[in-house]
Amino acid sequence: MKNFLMGNQILAQAALKAGAKAMFGYPITPSSEILETWSNFCLKDKSISILQTEDEMAAGFGMIGACLAGKPAFTATGGPGNVLMQDAFSMAEALRIPTVAMIMQRGGLSTSTVIYSQEEVRLTCFGGNGEGFRLVYSTASLQELYNYTFKAFKMAWKYRWPTFILADGYQAKMKGEVDLKDINQKLENVSPILKAGVNLRNCYNLEEEIGEIIVNYADEYNQVRGELEEYEEYQLQNSEIAIVAHGIVAGAAKVAVDLLRKEGLRIGLFRPITLRPFPAKAALDYLSKVKKIVIVESALGQLSSLFKDELYELSLPIIEINKPAVGFTPKEIANTIKSLK
Amino acid sequence: MENNKPLFPSCFKTSSKPHKFCPGCGHPLVLRMLGQVIEEMGIADKTIFMVDIGCSLLAWDFFDLPTTQTHHGRTIPTAVGFKMADKEKIVIAYVGDGGAYAIGLQHSVTACLRNNPITTIVVNNTLYAMTGGQLAPTTTDQEITTTTPIGKSEFKTLKGPEMLKNIANPNAFLARGSAFKPLVLKQYLKKAIETQLKGNFSLVEAISACPTNWKTNAQETIERMGELEKIFNLGEIK
Numbered sequence: 001m002k003n004f005l006m007g008n009q010i011l012a013q014a015a016l017k018a019g020a021k022a023m024f025g026y027p028i029t030p031s032s033e034i035l036e037t038w039s040n041f042c043l044k045d046k047s048i049s050i051l052q053t054e055d056e057m058a059a060g061f062g063m064i065g066a067c068l069a070g071k072p073a074f075t076a077t078g079g080p081g082n083v084l085m086q087d088a089f090s091m092a093e094a095l096r097i098p099t100v101a102m103i104m105q106r107g108g109l110s111t112s113t114v115i116y117s118q119e120e121v122r123l124t125c126f127g128g129n130g131e132g133f134r135l136v137y138s139t140a141s142l143q144e145l146y147n148y149t150f151k152a153f154k155m156a157w158k159y160r161w162p163t164f165i166l167a168d169g170y171q172a173k174m175k176g177e178v179d180l181k182d183i184n185q186k187l188e189n190v191s192p193i194l195k196a197g198v199n200l201r202n203c204y205n206l207e208e209e210i211g212e213i214i215v216n217y218a219d220e221y222n223q224v225r226g227e228l229e230e231y232e233e234y235q236l237q238n239s240e241i242a243i244v245a246h247g248i249v250a251g252a253a254k255v256a257v258d259l260l261r262k263e264g265l266r267i268g269l270f271r272p273i274t275l276r277p278f279p280a281k282a283a284l285d286y287l288s289k290v291k292k293i294v295i296v297e298s299a300l301g302q303l304s305s306l307f308k309d310e311l312y313e314l315s316l317p318i319i320e321i322n323k324p325a326v327g328f329t330p331k332e333i334a335n336t337i338k339s340l341k
Numbered sequence: 342m343e344n345n346k347p348l349f350p351s352c353f354k355t356s357s358k359p360h361k362f363c364p365g366c367g368h369p370l371v372l373r374m375l376g377q378v379i380e381e382m383g384i385a386d387k388t389i390f391m392v393d394i395g396c397s398l399l400a401w402d403f404f405d406l407p408t409t410q411t412h413h414g415r416t417i418p419t420a421v422g423f424k425m426a427d428k429e430k431i432v433i434a435y436v437g438d439g440g441a442y443a444i445g446l447q448h449s450v451t452a453c454l455r456n457n458p459i460t461t462i463v464v465n466n467t468l469y470a471m472t473g474g475q476l477a478p479t480t481t482d483q484e485i486t487t488t489t490p491i492g493k494s495e496f497k498t499l500k501g502p503e504m505l506k507n508i509a510n511p512n513a514f515l516a517r518g519s520a521f522k523p524l525v526l527k528q529y530l531k532k533a534i535e536t537q538l539k540g541n542f543s544l545v546e547a548i549s550a551c552p553t554n555w556k557t558n559a560q561e562t563i564e565r566m567g568e569l570e571k572i573f574n575l576g577e578i579k
Contacts (some may be wrong), residue, residue, distance in 0.1 A: 023427055049425055054451035058418035061411065065422025068391075068409065073426065091412050192407075194389060195425070199354075199402040200409040203394065 003180050007145050008033035008170045010074075011102050011165065013180055014149035015074055016041055019187045021102070022049045022073040024062035026081060029106040030169035031060070034076040036196070056081040060088020060099075070192035072153055076102040078169070080111055082120050089162050090128030094202040096249045098156035102149070102165045104172040107325040108299075115181055116169040117325035119249060121302035124166050131214060133221050133226055135163040136276040140251040143294040144164035144177045145171060148273075150183045158186045165242070166275065168298075170248050170327060229279040233286055235261065236268035239288065241337070242290040243269045244283075245304055249296055255330035260337060267337070275303075280310035293318045294340070296333055300324045303314070350376035352385040354405040359400040365562055367394060367520030367549025371464055372403055374527040375433070379532060381407070387430045389423055391416045393440035395471045397464060400435060411550040414434055414445025417452050420459045431460070434513055438479040441544075444497050446478075448503065453542050456510035460533045461544040463501060464520075467491070467569065474554030479528040481572055486554075502578040512536070515579040520550060520566040521566045529577070548573055 005013070012034050025035040035052065042050045054061040059075045065072035077085055078274070081102050089143055089292050090097045096103040106112060108112045108119030126132040135155055137148045148165055155161035194200065232250070234241060235257050251273035260267045272279050287293060297303040300322050308318070321328075321336050349355075362368045379385050390406045392398050392412035420434040433475055441463040442450050450460065468486050469475040475488040478499035483492040499570045500516040508547045509515060514536035518526030526547055533543035550568045551560045 002472060022422075051421070051425060054447045058421075058448055058451070061415040061418040062422030062425070064411075065419040065424075066426035067422075069423045069424035069426035069430070070418070073422070087415065091415075095409070192427070194407045194409050196386070196407060197405075198407050198409075201398075201401045202410050202412075203398050203401070269558065270530060329405055 001180055002177055002307040004175060005178055006033060006175045007142055007167065008104070010036045010142055010178050011076065011149055012037035012041065014146045014216065015153070016048065017180070017183070018150045018164060018185065019072050020074050023070040024051050024053055024059040024066070024073060024075050026053050026056045026059050026077065028077055028079065028081040030106055030172040031076040031078050031102065033103060034089040036074045039299060053259045056084035057087050060085040063091055064088055064097050067099055068192070068194040070190060072098070072157065072187060072190060074100040074102065076104065078104040079106040079108065079120070082123055086123065090130055091202055093128060093130050093133050093332050095158040095200055097162065098160045099153045099162045100156050100165070101162070101213060101235040103167070105166065105168040112167065113325065116298065116327055118168065118249065118302065119325055120166065120297040121275060121299060121306065124164050125306070131218065132276055132302040133161050133217050134276045135159070135161050135274065136166050136167045137164065137230070137273060137305050138275050140247055140271070142171065142174060142176045145181065146178055147183070150185055153187055154185055159228070161221070166247065168248055184254050185211065225277045228274060229277050230273035231282045231284065232271040232273060234269040234271070236270060236286045236290070239266050239268035240291045241265065241267040241294060242287050243294050243296055243333070244268065244303070244307055245269065245296040246275060248296055252328045252330045253296055253333055256333035256337065259330060259334040263323035275306060278306055278310045283311055285311060287316070289312060290316065292316060294321060294337055295319070296321045298323055298326060298328065348424070350380035352376050352379050352404050352406055354361065354402055354462045357402040360403060360476040361402060363553045364553065365550060365552035365559065366396070367547065368400065370465055370520040370523050371462065371526065371549065372400055373511055374523050375462065375530055376404065378527055378530045379393060382433055382531065382534060384534070387429060388433065391420050391432065391434050393436035393445070395439055395469065397435050397437050397440065414440045414448065416440060417445055417448035417461060418461070421452055421457045424457065424459050431534060434459060434461045436461065436463055437470070438463060438467065439469050440478050442478040442501050449501065449544070450508065452471065453505045453513065453544065454508045456542045458540045462530070462535045463513050463544065463546040464549045465546050465573070466549045468551065468554055470551045472556050481569070498572065500573060502523065503509050505544060506579045509579050510541055512539065513542040513579060514541065516577045517546040517565065517573055519548040519570050521563070525575070548575070
């Protein structure tokens with residue numbers, strides 16, 4: 001069924017249909033309509049609940065509390081709220097709590113704009129005093145907000161890594177057509193985590209104790225990477241130039257590929273959908289055949305540092321087109337690439 | 342000899358005893374009273390225990406109850422979230438005075454204001470014990486801590502239950518007991534859990550001793566506890 005909705009409304013709809021039972025949140029632009037929409041759902045459906053908390057820490061830990069009781073719960077935030085919520089996300093990472101957080105990126109640094117950026121990539125992937133054992137989906141359209149919210153809940157409860165929908169103010173506030181289709185999905189392992197016989201801790205006495213846990217987590221994370229990693233490839237066969245972009249910038253880059261192909265350029269797009277874990281193997285397979293890589297992002301090198309970290313084996317020239325906290329039009333990307341020598 | 346064995350509540354986890362607290366610490370007294378209340382009320386199968394960071398974290402395996410550590414100050418919101426998701430459980434947040442009145446103050450205030458049906462136990466030893474004895478909101482006038490080396494004097498001593506009384510629901514329960522008057526404290530703990538069972542917020546503060554950081558011997562510890570019981574006033578506050 002096609003609907004005309006705002007991104008934030010789509011996210012709340014998807015969470016409900018995906019099996020979420022509780023939301024904990026603190027209002028922050030550009031994510032607030034998720035909280036508002038869920039509040040309205042709660043009026044009609046008594047099996048779900050909401051708590052507007054006193055701050056983002058309480059929202060994050062409230063969500064953890066509900067997940068510990070075996071109820072799929074989620075939160076939504078952005079910018080400075082994402083900073084505060086790292087307190088909770090780091091505990092979720094340590095105790096393998098299947099949280100789902102919808103991050104609507106606003107401008108960084110600091111309070112910045114309420115509008116848009118891709119400045120929360122590092123924070124969402126690696127925030128907290130840990131190693132980034134997280135699952136981060138970077139969406140590129142309203143339909144993807146819907147589809148990947150389903151996937152986020154599924155994967156969070158299946159693998160028990162804190163899971164994120166990483167979008168931005170443009171996707172959050174944009175209104176457009178979306179198919180709120182039924183996705184036949186049952187969440188696995190939904191049962192109380194804190195139950196009889198369970199004593200959980202995140203504080204340890206010795207260096208070796210926590211060291212061993214981190215190594216074990218890394219092993220588990222790396223073992224399932226192949227099942228978690230997602231990407232989109234567009235027109236990369238026989239391409240000489242590959243654009244690498246994520247999120248809504250990848251949406252613009254895809255149109256730029258069409259524009260440039262019309263002019264005879266052999267160009268394609270590689271878009272990591274999961275930023276954590278980064279689809280390194282697929283990227284290496286596709287990109288080892290091109291001659292040049294152009295990384296486009298609304299940040300000053302956050303995607304490119306992830307990319308270079310994972311793909312140091314590629315010995316190719318990389319050109320970066322960065323507009324920190326500012327969006328791109330397809331034409332602009334196309335023109336900038338045309339001007340490259 | 343059998344008759345001389347102390348009677349511990351069955352929810353005590355024997356494999357984690359002896360406990361991890363310092364000699365003379367008030368925590369084990371508070372925990373023992375809580376264990377007895379849980380035993381007497383017959384609620385071990387539905388009690389969830391959550392501990393803060395600070396010395397309270399040492400209670401993470403004290404009971405044979407579902408227990409989790411949280412982050413510093415974040416035990417109350419975690420308890421609120423759990424209770425929202427499973428209303429049949431009795432959820433207890435076990436925190437220090439730093440967790441309840443400094444880094445987590447907003448959560449104490451808001452959980453009380455909203456009348457969330459959880460029970461908070463605040464163990465108040467007037468300083469930050471786990472980190473070596475620094476100033477807390479509860480540090481008393483002229484008290485020497487490692488960050489007030491010539492004695493604290495700049496501001497008042499925070500009295501949590503009295504502060505919360507102003508915003509508490511009429512059916513909430515707020516009280517202050519002392520780890521050195523355990524049977525009275527036990528009555529407050531029982532009343533606090535009964536309050537939760539009726540769907541209301543409860544908070545019990547227990548004045549507690551920290552000889553390690555107070556640098557007091559046994560006699561001085563008892564004397565200091567007597568002073569604190571006067572400064573803070575014991576009793577049912579709401």
